[in-house]
Amino acid sequence: MRILVTGSSGFVGHALMDVLMKQGAEVRGISRQAGKPWSMQGDLLDRDQTVRLFRAFQPEVVYHLAARTALKGAAAGFEENVVTTDHVLDAVESTSSVRRAVWLSSQLVNRPGRLPAADTEYDPPDAYGESKAEAERHIRLRDGGRREWVIGRSTTIWGPGMSEHYAGVIRMIARGLYFHVGRRPLYKSYSYIDNLSSQLQALAFAPADRVHGRTFYLADSEPISLRNWTDAFAEEYGRTIPTIPVPIARTLGVAGDILSSLGRRSPITSDRVRNVLTEYVYPTDAINAVHGPTEIGWREGVRQTADWLKTRSGARSPG
Numbered sequence: 001m002r003i004l005v006t007g008s009s010g011f012v013g014h015a016l017m018d019v020l021m022k023q024g025a026e027v028r029g030i031s032r033q034a035g036k037p038w039s040m041q042g043d044l045l046d047r048d049q050t051v052r053l054f055r056a057f058q059p060e061v062v063y064h065l066a067a068r069t070a071l072k073g074a075a076a077g078f079e080e081n082v083v084t085t086d087h088v089l090d091a092v093e094s095t096s097s098v099r100r101a102v103w104l105s106s107q108l109v110n111r112p113g114r115l116p117a118a119d120t121e122y123d124p125p126d127a128y129g130e131s132k133a134e135a136e137r138h139i140r141l142r143d144g145g146r147r148e149w150v151i152g153r154s155t156t157i158w159g160p161g162m163s164e165h166y167a168g169v170i171r172m173i174a175r176g177l178y179f180h181v182g183r184r185p186l187y188k189s190y191s192y193i194d195n196l197s198s199q200l201q202a203l204a205f206a207p208a209d210r211v212h213g214r215t216f217y218l219a220d221s222e223p224i225s226l227r228n229w230t231d232a233f234a235e236e237y238g239r240t241i242p243t244i245p246v247p248i249a250r251t252l253g254v255a256g257d258i259l260s261s262l263g264r265r266s267p268i269t270s271d272r273v274r275n276v277l278t279e280y281v282y283p284t285d286a287i288n289a290v291h292g293p294t295e296i297g298w299r300e301g302v303r304q305t306a307d308w309l310k311t312r313s314g315a316r317s318p319g
Contacts, residue, residue, distance in 0.1 A: 002097070003204065004059035005029045006088060007066030008039060011161050012104065012154070015197045016063065023201070028057050030066070044084035054091035054098070061204045062101040064088045069128055081131035085138055092145030100148035100212075102203050107155045107189075107217065109133040113280040119151075119215040136215075150203050150211040155219040155282060159193030159301055160308035170309055173233045173241065177267060180243040181276050186226040189219035189282040192301040195294035202291035210290055217282040221293040226276070229298060236306035249273050 003020055007013040008029020017038065020027045029039045030053055042053050044066055054062075068080050085103075092098050108129030109122050116123070120140065122133040136151060143149070158166050172178040199218050203211055234241045244252075253273040256266030296304075 001061065002026045002028075002057060002059045003061045003063070004054065004057055005063045005065060006044060006084075007031070007064075009033045009036070010065060011163060011193065012157060012196065012200075013063075013065045014161065015159075015193050016065070016200055019197045019201050028059070044087055045080065047087040047090055050087045051091045051094050054095040058095065058097040060097055060099050062088070062092055062098055063104070063200065063204070064101065065104045067104075067132070078127050078131045078134075081128075082134045082138065085135040089138065089142050089145045092147055093142075098145070098147050100150070100204060100208070101144055102200060103135075103139050103144070103149065103151045104200070105136050105151050105153045105215075106132045107153050107280065107282060109136060109153065112275075112278050115282070144213070148208050148212045150213070151215040152200060152203060152218045152287075153215065153282075154196065155189045155191050155217065155280070157191045157193060157196055159305050161193065162305070167309065169230075170233050170305070172267065173230060173239060174237040174309075176239050178230060178234075178241055179249075180227055180230070180241055181249040181273060182246040183227075183243060185228065186277065187223040187279055187281050188226055189217070189280055189284070190224045190229075190298070191219050192294070192296050192298070194296050194301075195220050198295070199287055199291045202287075206290045214286070216287045216290070217284060218287055219282055219284055220298065221284050221288055222298075223281045224298050229302065232299060232302040233306060236302065246277070249276075 003025045005013050005017055005027065008017050009031040013029060017027055017029055027038055029036070030042045030044065031039050032041065032043055033039070040053050040057070042049050044050050064085065066084055092101050106129065108126065109124055109132050110116055111123050111125045114123055124130040124133050139149065139151065169178065196218055203216065230241055250270070250273055252268050253270035256269040259266040260269055
């Protein structure tokens with residue numbers, strides 16, 4: 001089977017390409033970065049180029065993973081995410097070989113923790129979430145490019161190769177700079193990268209009547225206790241994480257806001273405290289029915305991730 005992956009040089013794209021190639025699929029990626037033998041260099045903002053690449057490869061399945069995540073309210077980045085989706089829709093429509101497209105969206109089409117009553121309800125918390133919500137609207141409006149289509153909403157993705165944003169939290173744990181906020185376990189739906197790649201693979205190969213036109217939350221089958229998860233990383237680094245009361249954490253967050261407003265970096269801000277205290281548990285029954293329960297548990301994921309980080313500078317075990 002010929003499979004095309006946009007954003008193939010990213011965290012998720014790279015992991016998915018690995019899974020698909022091991023399965024024996026003929027895989028190509030589209031990326032702005034050149035050099036990989038399986039990569040076609042291209043810019044999804046160029047509609048005509050995107051269409052030409054699709055027609056040249058003649059894929060049967062398309063994954064659209066490419067996205068700009070750190071928008072910070074930038075109008076250009078917002079448009080980039082929506083326009084690239086439109087261009088991939090154009091390419092899907094114009095390439096007769098395509099039978100199914102898998103569109104990767106985000107939990108942030110709604111505020112963390114909010115479960116909408118319908119797939120078309122949106123309440124994004126930021127510019128990135130709004131861009132993904134708008135992209136979903138375009139996919140639905142155009143019926144996925146008039147092919148079989150499915151939308152997967154990812155949650156927090158972690159594991160070897162993860163972004164510096166999340167790796168930085170684990171580095172704080174390794175250096176003894178992380179603390180628990182309050183004593184509640186605070187459950188969250190996280191996605192270990194290998195589990196997410198396997199779920200994405202299942203969405204491409206499942207019978208059409210089980211996935212076409214549907215939206216799935218993609219996350220590990222069991223939510224993670226933030227306290228247990230971070231404590232497990234602390235054990236890997238010979239650390240013990242202290243706990244501070246919620247009111248003190250909020251006060252420190254305000255102090256961090258002031259430092260940030262003065263141009264100084266702060267490891268804690270009100271937003272970060274709010275994010276820690278926000279629980280979000282998403283339903284995984286639908287994806288479990290298609291894929292089955294996820295295979296890699298969080299403890300094994302912690303071990304693999306800690307091993308990966310220990311090979312990188314700045315995250316070695318202290319002492």
